[in-house]
Amino acid sequence: MFRNKSAVVSLVACIVAVITALPTSAATVLKLSHNQDRNHPVHKSMKFMADEVKELTGGEVKIRIYPNAQLGTQRESMELMQNGALHMVKSNASELETFEPAYGTFNLPYIFRNRDHYYRVMQGDVGEQILATSYDKGFIGLTYYDGGSRNFYANKAINSPADLAGMKIRVQPSPTAVQMIELMGGSPTPLAYGELYTALQQGVVDGAENNPAALTLSRHGEVAKVYSQDEHTMIPDVLLISSKAWDELSDSHQGALRQAAKNSMMYHKTLWEEMTNEAIDKAKNNLGVKFVSVEKQPFVDAVKPMHDAALQNPAIASYVRAIGELAE
Numbered sequence: 224m225f226r227n228k229s230a231v232v233s234l235v236a237c238i239v240a241v242i243t244a245l246p247t248s249a250a251t252v253l254k255l256s257h258n259q260d261r262n263h264p265v266h267k268s269m270k271f272m273a274d275e276v277k278e279l280t281g282g283e284v285k286i287r288i289y290p291n292a293q294l295g296t297q298r299e300s301m302e303l304m305q306n307g308a309l310h311m312v313k314s315n316a317s318e319l320e321t322f323e324p325a326y327g328t329f330n331l332p333y334i335f336r337n338r339d340h341y342y343r344v345m346q347g348d349v350g351e352q353i354l355a356t357s358y359d360k361g362f363i364g365l366t367y368y369d370g371g372s373r374n375f376y377a378n379k380a381i382n383s384p385a386d387l388a389g390m391k392i393r394v395q396p397s398p399t400a401v402q403m404i405e406l407m408g409g410s411p412t413p414l415a416y417g418e419l420y421t422a423l424q425q426g427v428v429d430g431a432e433n434n435p436a437a438l439t440l441s442r443h444g445e446v447a448k449v450y451s452q453d454e455h456t457m458i459p460d461v462l463l464i465s466s467k468a469w470d471e472l473s474d475s476h477q478g479a480l481r482q483a484a485k486n487s488m489m490y491h492k493t494l495w496e497e498m499t500n501e502a503i504d505k506a507k508n509n510l511g512v513k514f515v516s517v518e519k520q521p522f523v524d525a526v527k528p529m530h531d532a533a534l535q536n537p538a539i540a541s542y543v544r545a546i547g548e549l550a551e
């Protein structure tokens with residue numbers, strides 16, 4: 224889109240550095256960008272983490288959180304972090320796939336049997352390996368935050384893949400998400416999250432897919448009235464820190480950050496469940512969104528080729544196999 228993309232990124236980097244500059248102080252201040260609202264569970268969970276880091280380090284490390292994509296979209300924030308203008312980013316596995324292919328593992332539809340399986344992966348060796356793998360790309364992951372299951376929403380029910388024919392479905396900028404919609408028979412339209420409300424409202428897209436919190440906290444339930452529960456993916460949010468910022472922390476500060484990040488994952492687990500139930504109630508009762516149960520098997524069958532291909536893909540095959548073994 225831009226003729227000189229790196230110049231634009233550098234300019235934005237300078238602006239971010241200036242607007243977030245702090246008075247000189249002994250404390251290390253880590254700037255964290257994300258694209259959700261202050262009322263979103265993930266913001267609250269990261270606030271919990273930041274408070275714990277401050278406490279564990281006696282105020283020597285502070286995390287300043289910038290919500291609502293005010294410092295840029297998820298993609299722009301990643302680029303700012305890689306350029307050194309931001310220390311931390313909360314993204315999700317879907318968008319991370321283009322920065323680190325290992326995250327594509329999480330984006331495979333129906334890879335998890337249920338929430339327990341999903342947690343066993345996030346908390347186990349596979350989850351840890353994926354978090355560590357991107358060090359040479361300029362960042363590492365600290366923890367995952369439950370993002371629930373993703374489902375279609377539009378102004379009509381999507382009971383089977385056939386209902387997606389001719390529909391433009393917004394996806395995250397992720398090759399796996401694009402392929403999933405193509406195999407199910409819809410037309411994938413990658414867009415940044417912040418553009419989605421207007422795109423739905425103006426008919427630029429006919430539908431989208433996300434968890435119930437998107438209906439209320441991002442108000443998508445105002446412009447899409449049917450939520451069809453095919454539960455195609457479970458894609459976690461991921462808390463990241465730049466490799467440079469990480470290396471500059473002392474061992475004990477690194478330990479504090481790791482501990483607080485892990486604790487916030489468990490804090491988030493409970494909060495997510497409560498806030499998802501609340502979002503479903505509000506979407507139904509305040510916004511008039513209809514929740515539809517669908518038969519999943521035709522969706523599972525449609526994406527089978529992705530599982531076959533994943534087992535041949537050296538970037539993710541070993542993770543996919545290990546996840547299969549954790550299914551019980």
Ligand code: GCU
Pocket residue numbers: 258259297313314315370395415416432433434437460
């Ligand atoms: C989830 C996730 C966001 C992401 C969004 C999307 O809400 O928490 O990080 O941007 O999905 O669909 O783009």
